[in-house]
Each structure stands twice: as structure tokens, then as C-alpha cells.
Amino acid sequence: MKDIENWLGVHEKEAIERLKAFCRLPSVSTDPAFSSDIRRTAEFTASHLKKAGFPSVEIIETEGHPSIIGEWCDVPDAPTILIYGHYDVQPPDPLEKWNSSPFEPVICDDRLYARGVSDDKGPLSIPIEVVTAFHEVRGELPINIKVIIEGEEESGSPHFAGTVERLKDRLACDLVISADGAMWRADLPSMTVASRGLVALEVSVQGAHKDLHSGRHGGSAPNAIRALTRMLASMHDDGGNVVVDGFADTATSPDPAIVKAIEDVNFDAGKYFDDIGAPRPDPLPSGTDLLTLQWLHPTLEFNGISGGYSGVGTKTVIPSGASAKITCRLIAGQKPDQVVANITRHLVAALPQGYTLDITRRGPGSEAFSLDPALPALIVAEDVLTDILGSRPLRVAMGATIPIGAVFARHLGVGTIFFSFSTSDEDYHAPNEFFRLSSFRNGMIAWARLIDQLGKGFL
């Protein structure tokens, strides 16, 4: 592998220039004002893949922004990996909080600052640069590689699952490796091997057909806020645990490696509350308990509530309607449909007399993602990271939802390894997003070695 690693070192400056050019394209997927920039970025990405050596590159149209598929599959009997990433970025607002222009990349202290550089243009560029190296140095790959790069990740990937399903034969592979994701902490190598799923609901309660005067009708008329708050309050116990019947009945046990990681990392509960600016509860929960709640417990969170008059001053009104938005994070074994059914049953039973209830499900949701702890490729990836970063990565879970893990499992029947060199402190989704150039360098070596190792039969 010295040949590949040397080439990558020698051509690092050009790789950084290519990344800067990628970052100059304002590929904001959520704002229609940027749709021509999105198209230009898709074309740039396709061109980058072609120059890297992929013999087949195609821009795939969807009902939203296009995806790009690259294929270089000419090693008979070798395994096939599918690399995932996205070329779209978050909006750069608030612009006034940026120290430099978000689409004019700047290097400072060995960090590259630009919108999207950490999420996901930098991490995605790494395997493309590695393929370039194999192409330039050897003219061939040790394994078969497919790439799919989408343009709607920052908009919730509304068409991605459909695209994967439609193209499942073309995307068939032995393993997905995602260039998206993030190391949990800058000071601690980690591999994300589980993430929580998601379902979203909206609950509306209606009493009278219009708001009523709180003097004339107070005491006799239904108050939709009173009903709704009562119903919502019945969904947790005093400790904040979800008490909806059947909510987590089908949940399975977590990977023991994650439980051990939680114990090992000495999560600082007091610092956590200080960081988010909330009063420390008394008694303070242990860091282990807190991190277990984040990674390994399902949640039922109220994301928004509204009803009646919320303007300035007083309005003596009895609200006819009130509504709340709920999302649940699911753990392995929980089925979105079943969770929605259990919540619906709970709310219907909790609805007081004299009101009507409407529950709307928002989207299909997604199951939790969890990787088989014994997957050989996972152990190969951990070995590679151990060599480069100096200590064995922790297997960590993630409270948030990475829908692609479940999408690839469902439609392609394979696991997904998250092999991103982004770090969660790099202010993606915030002003002054940056990417560590040390991660860029380490990442290229790591991806090169991983591809090499997978070619030796570890799949």
C-alpha cells in the first residue's frame, strides 16, 4: 500500500484544491433559489467521479434533486462495496455570524472553513481521492466499487429510499460504507454502529367549534388546552419515562460493546447540563445513565404545542382547539407502525369526554439502525482505525436517526459501516463550519487501507 499512500501524500494540495472547488458551489437543497447551483454541483460531482477513474458515471433524475451513481466493477470474484455520501449542504444562515464567506473556503490553523465542508463534502471527497490514487498508480481497484451520492440529505432525503428501491439491482453490493456520519468526539476514535429510528405525529384536540368567552362559558365549556395537556402529561411518568402501553415491548437488547463503551467514556453529566444551559437536576443522574438514555432508550418528545391565544397580553378566551407535535426515537426492535398504533390507542383512551381527537402521522418514519456486531468488515474497519489513530475506536450508538442504514438494509439486504472523518464538533448546521485537514489526511490513508483489506477477502 505504500504506492497508494505516497501518491496521496504527494498530491494532497491538489486534493484540497478539488475540495475547495466543491465547497464553492452553494448546493443548498432546501431552498429553491439554489436549484441551478444544485444542478451544477451534481454535474461537478459526476465529473469528479469520471476523473477519479469510474468508467460508468450517471446523473440519476428523481422527483427532487438528482443523485449520482458511479460504478467501477471489473474485478471478478471480488466483493462489491457501495459508498454513500451527499453533495447538498445546509443553508448558510445566519450569514452575519460567519467569519468568512460560507462559499469561499478558507484554511486557518489546518482547518478548512466552508459550508458543507464537514457535512459532507470533505468526508465524501476522501474515498473519491482514494479511488483516484488507485486509478493513477495501479489503473485498477482491489475490489468492485459503486458510489451513490444524493442531493437531498439536508432536506430529509424525501426521494432517496424510493431511488434505492427502484435501482436495487444496479446498486446490489456486499456492504455499504457511508462517507456521511461523524465521529462522536474529537478526542476519542469511535465507530457508530447503531442509531435510533424515528416516527412523527401531530395530535389535535377540538372542543367547541370556535373560541368562547372565558367569562360567560368558563367552567361549563370544554377547554382544548386542558384536555391536551392532560393527555400529553399521561404519556410519561414523573421521571420522564414513556408509559405508553406496549411502547418498547418489542425492543431488543443492545450490542454489549455499546453498553461497555458507555461505561468506559466517563460521560460527565454535570458538564452536559452546563453545556446545554439547563439547571443541573438534583440529584444529578450519573453520566452512564444519561448516555444510556441518549443512545439506548426510546423517546417520546413533544416538539411543539399551540392553542388559544399566544400573543402579547391577555385574551380571555377558552380555546376550541389545541395541537402538539410528537416525535419518537426508536431503538432496535421497535416497529414504527406498532409505535404509532400504541400511541394512538393511548391518546384515544386518554381523551376526556366532550372532545374530538385527530392524529396525523407525518411520513413513514424509520426503524432504528444497528449493525451486526460480528460483521467481519466492521472489525477490519476498526483495525484500520486503530493503526492510524493509535487507539481502538469505541463502538458507539447515536441518539439521532440515520435513515440510510435502514434503507440499505431493507432494499439491498446489507449492513452499512459509517466510516466518516467528520467530527461532531465541526459546526455543521451552524456558522463557521470547518473540517480538520488532519482528518482529511488520516481519512485518505484509512479508506485506502480499508479498501485494500476488503480486497484481501474480509467480506
Next chain:
Amino acid sequence: MKDIENWLGVHEKEAIERLKAFCRLPSVSTDPAFSSDIRRTAEFTASHLKKAGFPSVEIIETEGHPSIIGEWCDVPDAPTILIYGHYDVQPPDPLEKWNSSPFEPVICDDRLYARGVSDDKGPLSIPIEVVTAFHEVRGELPINIKVIIEGEEESGSPHFAGTVERLKDRLACDLVISADGAMWRADLPSMTVASRGLVALEVSVQGAHKDLHSGRHGGSAPNAIRALTRMLASMHDDGGNVVVDGFADTATSPDPAIVKAIEDVNFDAGKYFDDIGAPRPDPLPSGTDLLTLQWLHPTLEFNGISGGYSGVGTKTVIPSGASAKITCRLIAGQKPDQVVANITRHLVAALPQGYTLDITRRGPGSEAFSLDPALPALIVAEDVLTDILGSRPLRVAMGATIPIGAVFARHLGVGTIFFSFSTSDEDYHAPNEFFRLSSFRNGMIAWARLIDQLGKGFL
């Protein structure tokens, strides 16, 4: 009294023309765009009092819109009454729902249609016309009469209590008679002898210092909506009864006449729920229970709630803050300060660990109003109504708050009789407000006789 009643009958057309002129003035107090109209209406009102025969009439400046005071007090040893009314009106919106122009009065089916005609320009014109009759026919009054007419009632009377307190010597009297208020039902003569008081609060709960990602932080971070809904849900029992310690401990027993009235009126609970467009609870409460809740029980109503994201679609956020608006209707014996203290104590105790709480009181509030059931003038008023309307009026309470009863009791030390000929079905505060001309005629006879009777020593 034949002389006065005859004169009123002969000059009825002119009285209606004067009322129409009054109604042409768009005296909307809440909208600064109408401030010059408010001023013109105050001058019109003062001029009307002068023409009616009041020797002393003055426009009283306040920090808001002016009040008008009229005085005709030259009967030695006779009692003095103070008549209350207001010259301002509600905004006419939505204009498109009016069948005629709101400030161009129209008579149809013996009803006069105009904004403010029922609340309170018609009912207020009645005693002024009656004084005119005494002035024209006899040149003197049987009792001493003062009048105070304010211009901010439809804006919550922000300066009225202060004005009464400042001018309490000048306004000194034996009894207040209000030309504002309303008969409860068109088919049932009634006298309002009690109304509920009011306090208003705003409650805010804060967890973290900003909204957090519901994936990354879900389960470990405080959720302000979860805390607030839990706290609000602890304030009522399943039956909707307030369970705040000490809430109604100091409440006194209601006038037995009101309890009897509630039993007598056969309030139709099913029709009530149908009218407000709410599902009928099962089992349906009795009409007696329902009306008792409206008139004789204190309330704690949630008027508004907000927190987190309430726009379209889903936002996976853990809300840092949530707030609710609360108003309570109070019954006789409950003190606003005490009620606020009890609610505050309850909420502080219900606040979960890990949150901060802010409670803001909105305004001083007002105590309930209740008239001494044995007040001789009340019985005189009831006798007068019995003669004219053919049946003895029921003594009713009112769920809403009439702050003036408490203001006059506090600053002048006297009771207030509500002797208005408005009826609660006359669409005041709504499009197509009207006033029955039969009420105008009956009202003039009733006020003339009441003034005459009070002059005979019933005070």
C-alpha cells in the same frame, strides 16, 4: 308619573333620531385611527347631557380617552344616584359580514341596527331621555342624579378605576345604577346581581438555553413542553375541578335567590353543547350543574399555550421554553392576591427538577361583584320591572366579569344595580349588532318609574 311617560311616548321619534346620531359616530376605543371620532363622541355626549338639563357637565381628561361627568343635584335631603355607561364601541370588523353599514343606523322589524347600539349607546340613551323628560315636563328631578360615562370600556377600562378613585368625593352617591350590562335571555326578565372576578397570569418554563436536536439530546435533555403540560395537568382533576390548594377556601356562599333561579330556568345542557358545537359529554351533566359551574364556581382556564415548533410539518427539536396564559374567574370571597399566591405555590411545587419557572401576573385583577340581596333599591327595581314586563325578574349571576361593580364598591362604598335594557342575543361584539326598540320604549318607562320610586324614600 303619567306626565313623564306621556312626554316620552310623544317624543319617541326624536329620541330615536338622537340615538341614531349617537350611533353614527364611530367611537372605536381600541384603535388609534378613531381617536378624533372618540373626541367628537365625547363632545356629542356632553352636549346631549346639557340639552337633557344637567346644569353641570364636564369632559374629564384621563391618560386615555376622556370620561364625561354630568351633575344635577339640587334636591335637598333627597338621595343621590350615579348613573354609569360608556360611549365607546367595539371595532366593527369583519365589515363584510354586516348587512348594512355599521355606522349608518337602520331600523328593520322594530330593531335598530348599528355598531354599539346595544352596547351601550341605546341603553345609555334611556336614562338621558328620561332626565330630558323630567326637565321638559317638570323642570326638576325627584332625586339627585350624577352621571359618569367612560370612553374605554371596550378596551378594558384601563383608566376608569383611577378616575373614580381620584374623583371619589365628586362622585359620592347612595347607589350606582349601571346602564351597561345585559338581560340574560330575551324571553326571561332578569337582574344581574353577581358577576365573577378575574386574575390573569402567564407561566413560562425554561429548560436548556436553546432548542436542541431531538435525536442527539432526546431522553437526556429537559423538554419544556413536557414539564409545562405536566404542571398544567396537575391543576385540575379528571372532572375539570380546580385542585390548587387553597384556591376557593375563602369563597362565600352565593345569594340563595341565584341558586333558586338556576333551578327555575331549566337550563338545557344538551342544547348548550350543541350550540357551542362541542360533542355532548356522556353522561351529560344536568343543566343545573352546568349553569352552577358558569355562575357560581371559580374557574382556572388555560387561554393559550405555546412552545417549540408549531409551523407546517415536522421539526425534530426539543423545545427550550414553553409558556401558557391562565385566567381565573373568581367568586365572592376569593381575593385576587391570594389566588395568585396559591397558584404560584402550586406551580413552584409542581416544577420538575432541571427547569426554571417564571410567573408574570397581568394586571391587578378584580374581585367578584355581588349585590346585597336585601338592598331596598334592588327590590324597587325588581318591582318596576315586574310591572312593565309582566313577570318578576329572576336574580341571575354572570360568569363574566363586570369590574365596575367592584370599582364602585371599593372607591365609593356603594352597591351597583345593573338596569340595562340590552339583551345578550343582540350581537354586540359581532356583526349586525342591534337593539330592540321595544326595549328602548320599556326601558324609558322603567327608568322613569325607578327614579320616581327612589325619590319616594326607598334608598
